[in-house]
Amino acid sequence: MANKKKTTSKKTAAVAPQPINDQRPRKLKLALGILGLLVGIFICLAIVSYCVSWRADQDKVLTSGLSNFILHDHTPVANWGGRLGAALAHVFVFKGVGIAALAIGLWIAAFGLNILYGKKVVPVLRYMRWLSIVLLVLAPVMTYLFPHTSFAWGGAWGNVSIDYLNGLVGKAGTGMLLLSVAAFFAFVVFALDIRPLLQRAKRTANKVTSAIAPTPVNEEMPNEIVPPVKGERIRSTVMPEVDVPQPVTEKDWDMGLVEKPATGAAKGGTAMALANVHEDEDAPEIAQHEIPFDIEEPHEEDEETDISEADMLTEEEKEYQAYLATKNGSTVILNHDIPAKKTQPKQEFSFEVITQPDEAPAAPAIEHGGHISIEDGEPYAPELDLPNYKFPTLDLLEDRTNEVIQLDKEELEKNKNQIINTLRSFGIEIQRISATVGPTVTLYEIVPAEGVRISKIRNLEDDIALNLAALGIRIIAPIPGRGTIGIEVPNANKQIVSMRALLSSEKFVNTKMSLPIALGKKIDNENYIVDLATMPHLLMAGATGQGKSVGINAILVSLLYKKHPSQLKFVMVDPKKVELSIYRLIEKHFLAKLPNEEEAIITDTKKVIYTLNALCIEMDNRYELLKEAGTRNIKEYNEKFISRRLNPERGHKYLPFIVLVVDEFADLIMTAGKEVEVPIARLAQLARAVGIHLIIATQRPSVNVITGTIKANFPARMAFKVSAKVDSRTILDTGGAEQLVGRGDMLVSHGSELLRLQCAFVDTPEVEHIVEFIGKQRGYPSAFELPEYEGDDDDSKDKVVDLVNRDKLFEDCARLVVQSQNGSTSNLQRRFNLGYNRAGRIMDQLEAAGIVGPAMGSKPRDVLFHTDGELEQFLETLG
Incomplete structure (x- = not known):
């Protein structure tokens, strides 16, 4: 027994240390995996940072040498990885394979990740044989695509290989060779299959051909083509084919991408239906209040429809259109008996509440999304620069259509009695009173009795506000063109104006405006959509937190939903650095900037000055083009260019609209003063005809910020709530902005009218979704470049003209x-x-x-010497 116990103990002693020995290799693998992952991430960060900071660090690396720079040099560097990161990025990018070096860091990180998890999370070994080929091919491709850029996109390998290939087979042969290699990788290595695309293109072509094919009227005239019926359209090719079933969702119906099946249709079949139309059970009901409404008959203009379209509608569509006509033309009337004074006989007053509900969703907001094609000989289409660009869809915006106006009979009755009693207490009698319920305020219109002076009612503004116990009472005496006096009273329950409802409205979808912007809703619930090109510039002001940033977002989102990137460019100035930074993702689609600038959204005051002056140069250049073309404005010029009546070889080109957005103008005036005000005034005075428009916002509407020069050239003003009446007069030249209730409540002065609106609400996440949707699509190679502007810097001029202390390589560079x-x-x-x-x-x-x-921008400079002999004689004169 003793021997057995000893044997067992020996076996136990021999087995016990075994887990410890097995754990050591596991910990070593864990350490190696973490090390490989961190090294790969470090290399990637260093290379990404090198793309931004290479100008500041490159001279330091070349001057000191790699080993001395890493070990002994203590000069601060801009690279995120410090001196080691700057050195590694310099070796991999500048002396290596350019931007393709990112694949090295990613491969090392993936290899470390595999070791860390102990399994093939990423199949790096399988793709390792292609990594070297990708590095060898991508570098020459980048150098070939960007030949004259300062940044080494293809590195030393790309430069050497392209120089050799250009000398061997020429630039054209090099391009064809690189294209062949790219096709080999696409179709052989990665097995890209384009047959579905070719089949879809063939089906689309057959469908369009059959739709536009000539139809003979009779056998005697087989070549006569029947003209299309007015209002008839060929449906977009992005709709799914009938013979290829695809899953259809409610979102597709809402956006108008597919046809909604009719009720009772046969199984497997389809029926024509209006796009973006919900079923009747989803539509908001009319009589959902407790007030007994008397609905009048619709107006005749609301019933006007195209005869040919009406004949083609199904029963379901006819019912829905009848419902829309009844809804849009409804007028609600309430009759009340208002007791008069005892000394006077009893009079009868009519108290009517006029409401205009939201417009029903119209056809898809953007009908030209999808592929764009043009045949030879047709007018020039600027959209072909980005033929596959798709406009943002409405489902990116939050649906707030359920938040309808709630009519509170008790509140209306109470406010009516308070207004009548207050006026009577001051000896003012009225003949009639009506109310229009809006999203934020209710407008009470009164008709005073004969002999009552309007100024007497206007002076009772504070007394009415006291009796109603409400903020933001505003009296309009009289209302222009109405013959009544208006009293605006804020609602107890305010409505949020949905941006999605505005963009899907028929007024916005079918507009012919050049730059339509959906600002919000008026008091009578009518959508307010205006053309920025006719404003032509917009001045926004208001206190902090009252809705200026939301208003700017509403304007920008409206333009993004309606304009193609080839038709519109933004120049964004954001001194606060946080308000407009969300739009940086659409830099290669919609933004414009100075040449060689890294950030398209301008935050530095000096760069703002350069940008404004560059816009002035762009304005002058455009006027020269208009002069040579014999046109007066950008619309006539672009029409001439589209019809191919202008020669591009003489410098003519399609001119997109440019919208300058300045988020905080007061800060620019404080820091730069006249340097900013002068180019702003020039642009405001002259830039309208050439398609450059300004949107300037400030939270400090004082006279030293909004000067007389600025105000004179900004006829369109938008005022949110301000703290003092003098600020309202500075913005609008009249009072009223100090009585607004905030949170998007605003006054808009455009032309000769002053309107009160509730700004459309678009939240930051919604804007993020829109810019991400656009940013993920293929854009232009870079942002739209403005003309180069060189400031009047005396120091830089002294350095340029100083030829005494020339560089050692000056003569060698001159000879080259x-x-x-x-x-x-x-x-x-x-x-x-x-x-x-x-x-x-x-x-x-x-x-x-x-x-x-x-x-000359991105082009090489002109060389003024043509032979080496001339140069040598000139260099001898320099000494």
Whole structure:
């Protein structure tokens, strides 16, 4: 027994340490996996940071050398990875394979992730054989696509290979060779199958051909084409084919992408139905209040429909259109007997509540989403620059249509009695009173008795507000064109105006405006949609937190839903750095910026000055084009260009609208003053005809910010709630903005009318969804570039003209430029292994010496010497 116990103990002693020995390799793998993951992430961060900070760090790396720069140099660097990250990124990108080096960091991180989890989370070994080929091919492609840029997109390998291939087979042969390699990777390596796309294109072509094919009227005239019926349209090709069943959702019906099946249709069949129309059970009911309404008959203009369209409608569609006509034309009337004084006989007053409910959703807000095509010989289409661009869909916005106006009979009755009693207490009798219920305020219109002075009622504003116990009482005496006096009283329950309802309304969908913007709803619940091109500039002001930023977002979202990227560009100035930064994702679609600028949304005051002056240069250039074309405005010019009556070889091009958005103008005036005010005034005075429009917002509407020069050129004003009457007079030249209730309640002065609106509400997450939807699509290679503007910097001028302390490589660079007849900074960087700053200084010295011409944006400079002999004689004169 003792021997057995000893044997057992020995076996136990031999087995017990075994888990410890097995755990060591596991911990080692864990450490190696974490190390590989972190190293890969570090390399990726260093390379990404290098794309931003390479100008600041490149000269330091080249001057000190790699080992000395990493170990001994203590100069601060801008790279996120410090000196090590700057050195690694310099080796991988500048001396390596350019931006393709990101694949190295990603591969190392994926390899570490596999070790960390102990299984193939990412199949790195399978793709390892293709990694080297991708690095070798992508670098030359990037260099070929961006030949004259300062940043080394393809690195040293890309530059060497492209130079060799250009000398071997020329630029055209190099392009065809790279295209062949790309096709090999697409169709052989990654097995891309384009047969479904070709089949769909073929079906689309057959469908369009059959739709537009000539139809003979009779056998005697087989070639006569029947003209299309008025109002008839060919449906978009993005609708699914009948013979290829696809899942259809309610979202597709709402957006008008597919046809809604009719009630009682045969199984497997389809029926024509109106797009974006819900069933009757989902539509809001008319009589949902406890007040007994008497609904009048609809107006005749609401019943007007196209005869050909009415004949083609189904029973369900006819019922829904009849419902819409009844709903939109409804007028609610309540009759009340108001007791008069005992000394007077009893008089009968009519108290009517006029409401105009929300418009029903119309056809899809954007009908031209999807693929765009044009045949040879047809007018020029600027949308073909981005043929696959799809407009944002309405489902990106939150649906707030259920938040309808609630009519409170007790509240209306109470306010009516309070107004009548207050006026009677001051000896003022009225003949009639009516109320229009809006989303935020209710307008009570009164007709005073004969002999009552209007000024007497206007002076009772505070007394009426006291009796009604309400904020924001505003008296309009008289209402222009109505012959009545208006008293605006805020509602107890305020309605949120849905941006989705405005964009889906028929007024916005079918508008012919150049730059339509949906601002909100008027007191009578009518959608207020105005053309920014006719304003032509907009001045917004109001206290902090009263809705200015939401108003700007509403304007920008309206334009994004209606305009193609080729038709509109934004220049955004955001001194607060947080309000407009959300739009940075659409930089390559809708934003414009200065050449060589990293950020499209401008936050630095000096860059704002440069941008405004660049806009002035763009304005002058556009006027020159209009002068040569013999047109007076951008609309006539673009129509001429689209009809191909202007020659692009003479500098003519399609001109998109440019909208300048300044979020906080007071800060710019405080920091820059006249340097900002002068170009703003120039643009406001002259830029309308060439399609440049301004939207300026400020929260401090004082006279030193909104000066007389600014106000004179901004006829359209938008005022949110302000704290003092003097601020309202500064914005609108009249009072009233200090009596608003806030949260989007605003006054709009456009033309000769002053309207009170409730601004449409669009939340920040909704804007994020819209810009993400646009940003994920293919855009232009870069943002729209404004003309280059050089400021009056005396120090920089002194450095440029100083040719005494020339760079050591000045003469060698001059010889290279003359021999190659190529005056580009990137060429000097590649040939002499220079940093961006040093190459730029040498190029400035060459310009000051008269060897090369001035900068021309992204194009190489003109070389003013043509032979080496001329250059050598000139260099001898310089000493």
